[in-house]
Amino acid sequence: MEQVRRMLQEQVDARSLPGAVVLRCRHGRSEIAAVGVQDLESRIPMSSQTLFHWDSLGKPLTAALALSFVADGSLELDSPIEHWLPELSGQRVLIEPGGPLSETASANRPVTVRDLLTLRGGLGFTTDFESPFTEALMTELQEGPAPRSLGRESFLTSAARLPLAHQPGDGWTYNTGSTLLGLLLERVGDQTLDVLMAERLLKPLEMQDARWWVPTSELPRFASRYGRTDDAHAPLQLIDPPDGQYARPPSFPDGAGGLIGTADDWLAFGQMLLDGGRSRGHRVLPEHLVALLLTDHLTASQRRQAGFFLGDGEGWGYGGSVRSDGSYGWTGGAGTSARVHPDRGEVSILMTQVALDGPQGSPVITEFEEIVNRELDGRP
Structure with a gap:
């Protein structure tokens, strides 16, 4: 020491x-x-x-x-998050992670609770900080070191408009998955x-x-x-x-x-x-x-x-x-x-x-x- x-x-x-x-x-x-x-x-x-x-x-x-909600049976790791966050149902996926936000394909499967825990849900920072996707994270979701002015519903509405950077479970994107997990837990637990x-x-x-x-x-x-x-x-x-x-x-x-x-x-x-x-x-x-x-x-x-x-x-x-x-x-x-x-x-x-x-x-x-x-x- x-x-x-x-x-x-x-x-x-x-x-x-x-x-x-x-x-x-x-x-x-x-x-x-x-x-x-x-x-x-x-x-x-x-x-x-x-x-x-x-x-x-x-x-x-x-x-x-x-995991405390998983332990008491209120949540399952492989449950789709759209059960509690219906705003995020039917999301699209970028064809190229660094490409235009308009060029997307259908998701192969829904994003799950496990995907958020492991940051493999597709919404979050990639290593390309110059991409339209990362720019949208910072402007639309106010991702960054400063506290957000966006409220819960505005954040989810903005998140629903963005495509995923990769197919659920296939890649890894930093940070936003943990924010979504917190919002999901509020819905599950009916408390802030x-x-x-x-x-x-x-x-x-x-x-x-x-x-x-x-x-x-x-x-x-x-x-x-x-x-x-x-x-x-x-x-x-x-x-x-x-x-x-x-x-x-x-x-x-x-x-x-x-x-x-x-x-x-x-x-x-x-x-x-x-x-x-x-x-x-x-x-x-x-x-x-x-x-x-x-x-x-x-x-x-x-x-x-x-x-x-x-x-x-x-x-x-x-x-x-x-x-x-x-x-x-x-x-x-x-x-x-x-x-x-x-x-x-x-x-x-x-x-x-x-x-x-x-x-x-x-x-x-x-x-x-x-x-x-x-x-x-x-x-x-």
Whole structure:
């Protein structure tokens, strides 16, 4: 842990990070370190109680929430999503992923719940960011780092107008499938996603601070969001202060991102996965469903299609990536990373507030993971 803390302090001293919190738990024994500050303006020190933007670190929780409905019989993995989202029935499929949106064919089969869990439903980012399809995702569905102004119904109406990038189950497209999964769960559970998440996951796991927006009383604990610049004198620029976009409820809670919480909150979730679905003596998810969540479901072709979203030897389970070492987890666009290492009995979490340098991640997260892997493998 000291090596990680020292590396992060060097990043803070070099002004590459305002601050960070790292939390590692191995075989039930936790270590935490906090360096730097939450906010360059207020200079409030980082602490174990700091609230961070999780962004895509919320995807695994949305997947786990869906599995809770599978466990109680309310949902089946291979059920067509149009049963609950009739707006998305009869969707068309692009003949060429990078081609005109008007050139489409019929879908071979309906999109299923399993397709959304594995991001193989056909609606989401491809690796071609210049294509008409990706442009439509950003303009019509407001896909991107900023909160949406679109409401639920407007989002679904816009999604229904778009073709799929590939036949259901055949390819892999990032992000939007998790948003659709969250909206589907609202229909199944007849409650908003934040209420469902609280009742079925957050409260049972005692994740007391996980939420989609931060009330005024908790803003002093909320880390600002920053981005990198090319200015050596001011290497970081403020993107969103604590009292900014996330100080009020979103247009709708997004199953693909937007969750906010502490490192301890994500540890409670990760430890539950590590323990096969149990937490504090109570069963939260059945063990066989946790095993599905932690399993890579992609073909070799789909891993190649994922391109720079996934690294070499990295596939996708339900809501998160699965690596060749058997670990499961993901990163968040705000500079967060969390992984569960079942074979090694560890959950490793890094929370920063500087946006990733593109889909490939950030040098800080890469170095953090390298240190963790060296230590877990017993290498110096």
